[in-house]
Structures are given as C-alpha cells and as structure tokens.
Amino acid sequence: MSLYALRGLGVALFLAAPKTPAVMLGFALWMGLTYMATLPPTTALVGRIAGGQRLATLFGVVMAVHQLDAFLGAWAGGLAVAATGSHTVVWLVDIALAAVAVMLHLPLLQRGGEARSLATASA
DSSP, X not given: OHHHHHHHHHHHHHHHSOOOHHHHHHHHHHHHHHTTTTHHHHHHHHHHHHOGGGHHHHHHHHHHHHHXXXXXXXXXXXXXXXXXXXXXXXXXXXXXXXXXXXXXXXXXXXXXXXXXXXXXXXX
C-alpha cells in the first residue's frame, strides 16, 4: 500500500517542481526504483488467497491483465494529450489511480497480523 502512496506522491511532487534536469533525473530514479517493487507483495497476496498450487497460473493471469491495462493506459494517455495538448491530465489520473490503489489495499491492513505483514513487505 505504501508503494502506491509513495509513487503518487512522487508524481505530485514532480508536477509541482520546476522541470530542471536534476528534477527530471530524480523523478526518473524514483519511478525506476519503485517500478516493479509491487511484484513480491502481489505474488504473496495471490499465493495466500489461492494457494501455492495455482500461484504460477494466477500470477500469469495477473501479469497478462497488467500488460493489457498498460497498453490501454498508454493509448488513453495519448488520446488525452492529443485532445488537450498537455500531459497534466495524464499525471493527475496517475495520482488518482495511485490513491485508488491505496484505498483498495486498506482492507488488507484491517484484517490483522497476516495482512499487516504483507503491507510491511510492500513498504
């Protein structure tokens, strides 16, 4: 959960900061460091829910859906830029989606110790 919040915060800070080479490099570094950091906790969650015997198949489905969503996000982002002439809408939607991800993970924290250990693993 904290990874999504930190990524959304990183985008918000990027939008607010002047677009200097140092800011651009810092943003690229931050997003690069957190890019695939959600994979281990996602794998753990799928394994906990469905069990180890189905983990490979279900995680394959998770990754396929992720790739489809990545395509749709890039395509819709391109449409938004073409329509508005700016990337601001795309960044704001990214921040909103990060907030939605945080909200979707809140029930995991409220379930107790196991979910809390999963959230700690994603920090």
